[in-house]
Amino acid sequence: MRSEQTPVLIVGAGLAGLTTALFLGQHGVPAIVADRHPGTANQPKARGQSPTIMEAFRTAGVADALLAAAPPGRPEMTIVICDSITGTVLHQYNEHVPHFAALSPSPSGLASQQAAEAAIAARATELGADLRFRTVLDSLRQDDDGVTATLHDLGTDQRYQVRADYLVGADGGRGTIAGEVGIGHHGRGAFGHTTTVLFRAPELIDEVPDTAILMYYVQNPQLPNGSASFVSTDHPGEYVLGINDDRERTEAEVVEVIRIAAGRPELKVEVCNMGTAWEIAHRVADRFSAGRVHLIGDAAHLMPPTGGQGGNTAMLDGMHLAWKLAAVVRGEAGPGLLDSHDAEQRPYGQTIADWQYANMFERLQPDQRPDDLPEVPDPVQGLFGYRMASRAVAGGTDGYGFELPAGRPGTRAPHVVLHRGDEMLSTRDLFFAGFVLLTEDPDWAGAAEQVAAELAVPLAVHRIGAELTDDGTFRSDYGLSDCGAVLVRPDGVIGWRSTTIADRDALDAAWRQILDR
Ligand SMILES: Cc1cc2nc3c(=O)[nH]c(=O)nc-3n(C[C@H](O)[C@H](O)[C@H](O)COP(=O)(O)OP(=O)(O)OC[C@H]3O[C@@H](n4cnc5c(N)ncnc54)[C@H](O)[C@@H]3O)c2cc1C
Structure with a gap:
């Protein structure tokens, strides 16, 4: 079997893995990044980049691309709780996207995850990262001197080995690397699944507010599990509906759900793509490191999306880990520096996951709030x-x-x-x-x-x-x-x-x- 060497192998080209590759490149260390998907995200997914990561992206040459990728509409966030998009509004609030000018020189980015991943991937490649899509990690084995990974190139159906000094497990909430290196998880459990559908329905343009971030929580007993989420995208007339289960549906069935959520039985709908179901859960790894393997992003801390910090925390993990890996690989630091990844990022990841979990009840189910909600810092302290x-x-x-x-x-x-x-x-x-x-x-x-x-x-x-x-x-x-x-x-x-x-x-x-x- 063919074999290659690299200082750092990153598994997962989501926000966490790509940001690690970007900052490794910034610090002069090229990494191989393997991901099973054919490319970066094909749905908008999470939106927004906090000033804390935008500052770092300024230095790394990505911030301008993210600012330019802000969606059309007023720079405001509108959240609506309703019984359908065109029906009765139960509650609505508009918020300016905060700019913490006293704490940071950077405004928040408003790019979608889709645009952000593309921009970070492009810059990481310029800085030396070797991105390999349609490439799956089959297995890994570590010893005192390094990690041997078997990668499967789905394009050629060839398997080959990569010998790396360090492996970064950025393989997301369904990742298997943690389990392979003996790391367990703890947390408040799983609360369901959401299947996201990207669709076009230009008739809705005049029905929804013209704001950069638009989110509807639709509560309607006709919907699967009684609710759905509806968000705008970068393209007017194009939206994402989050259907709250993981059932496989035909396109006709999906259109039916969209029409219920829209409150328009005759709505003209063009389904662009049907995403895979993702789990809404609160789950934190017991350790973020095992030997030469380090976990980041959702692989380390899966959190409910309420508050929009899953993607931000994933990017911050990558930025904080990259300089440590680079310093060790370049011989400027001893390997003990990497012990700080667990010591520093795990308490933070735990706190942010707890915060999003608490938000889930505050925002969506105040009457079901458990007695033992974790104590969390206020949002400004949480971010800065x-x-x-x-x-x-x-x-x-x-x-x-x-x-x-x-x-x-x-x-x-x-x-x-x-x-x-x-x-x-x-x-x-x-x-x-x-x-x-x-x-x-x-x-x-x-x-x-x-x-x-x-x-x-x-x-x-x-x-x-x-x-x-x-x-x-x-x-x-x-x-x-x-x-x-x-x-x-x-x-x-x-x-x-x-x-x-x-x-x-x-x-x-x-x-x-x-x-x-
Ligand atoms: C549809 C959707 C909507 C979301 N909306 C929000 C939101 O509004 N707000 C919010 O905060 N968060 C949201 N999230 C969560 C947010 O997107 C995640 O927190 C963030 O993407 C985590 O990034 P990551 O890089 O850790 O993981 P991921 O983006 O999941 O990336 C992991 C990558 O690893 C790859 N991979 C896994 N195993 C292997 C393997 N064995 N070999 C090769 N590749 C592998 C996968 O293909 C994947 O690309 C959403 C997630 C989804 C899916």
Whole structure:
């Protein structure tokens, strides 16, 4: 059997796997990505990219494509609860798509998952990723030195082996990799299935609001399991109906369900494609890593769609994992750095899954709310306030938590407006390509350059008040004085902070801890 080598094999070319490949490419490590489908998503699926991932996409050269892929209509979200699309509205609310200008320089992206996957895939390929569609992972085996995967090329019906230093399990909610490496799951269970149908019905254009994000929850006893969801797409007159079961239907039966949901028995409907059923469930992996295999995205944390964080959390997982894999593969970090994937991403994935689970009751079934709903952070803290705790954070806290960013190790490095000549930028624009040291103190800048050279790790040193100026908030927002420095990891997280005068040895010790050296 033919055999190939790669530093990283990613199984799954959804949002999680593609984002990992993109940032691995950004950090100079090419990956092979295998997916059984013929290409990226063929339905809109999840919509929206949070500012926290859009910031990273800015540096990686994807954000403009995602902003350009925003759907037509007013930049608003309309959610309607009704008995049919053209029938009685039981409840409706309109919300502006939030822009957290104090916390991030990036607006939210509004691209569909279909457009996002295509854009990320294109950029990942430019950066060196080798995307192999119609390719299935048949089996995997790991030993102390690597992972051997057998891939099946469905196009040629040939099987071949790939030997990888690391394997990323981005194989989604129905993935098998977790089970193959002995990782179990826990959670609140499964709540049903939704089968999504993409269809055209131009007659509905005048019946529904002209907003960028449109979502109807239709409650009607004639529908399968009494309800359905209806969302707009990037093309006026084209919609997705979520039928709440996993029954196989003929096209005529599907059209019948669409007409009930629309409240129009004679509606002209053209079915574009019938998707496969997906499970609505709350299920989190007991561990996110086993040896050289690391889980991300739905494979690690499947959550109900209420709140739109499944896709965002999948992309964030990929971005946070990629720099660690790259640092180890490039010999800049010891393998222990990868232990932080489980320590950092699992509490976050669990919290976000809990949040979406709680939302499911708050939004859709308030009368069935269980007594033991998990406690969840408020949405702003959930998005921006995660404080991670692991060996890859030096001088951090013992446990994780949620707090608004104020420069503490383990939290996201705060967004501060900076100026470079006439150009206005954010501290966040300086991150995501490698380690960054921010300081006002020239002695710290010199010490950091020396330590970086000794460790042979690329570092960008930025002196605030010299090449970059601020509006007087940098010090207080980062918890510094006229001396001190912060070391920001390549994922925009504060890895270490000093509030003293330049101390080369302290930086050396902290950075070595982060890098497991
Ligand atoms: C129709 C639909 C609508 C959704 N709507 C929303 C929403 O509105 N809001 C929200 O937050 N979330 C939504 N979700 C969930 C959201 O899309 C997911 O959270 C997100 O896509 C997870 O990305 P992922 O990369 O982890 O997994 P996936 O996108 O599932 O990707 C996994 C990939 O792995 C591949 N794969 C699996 N096993 C193998 C194998 N053995 N060999 C090769 N390839 C393999 C699959 O082909 C698949 O492409 C929706 C999901 C679906 C399906």
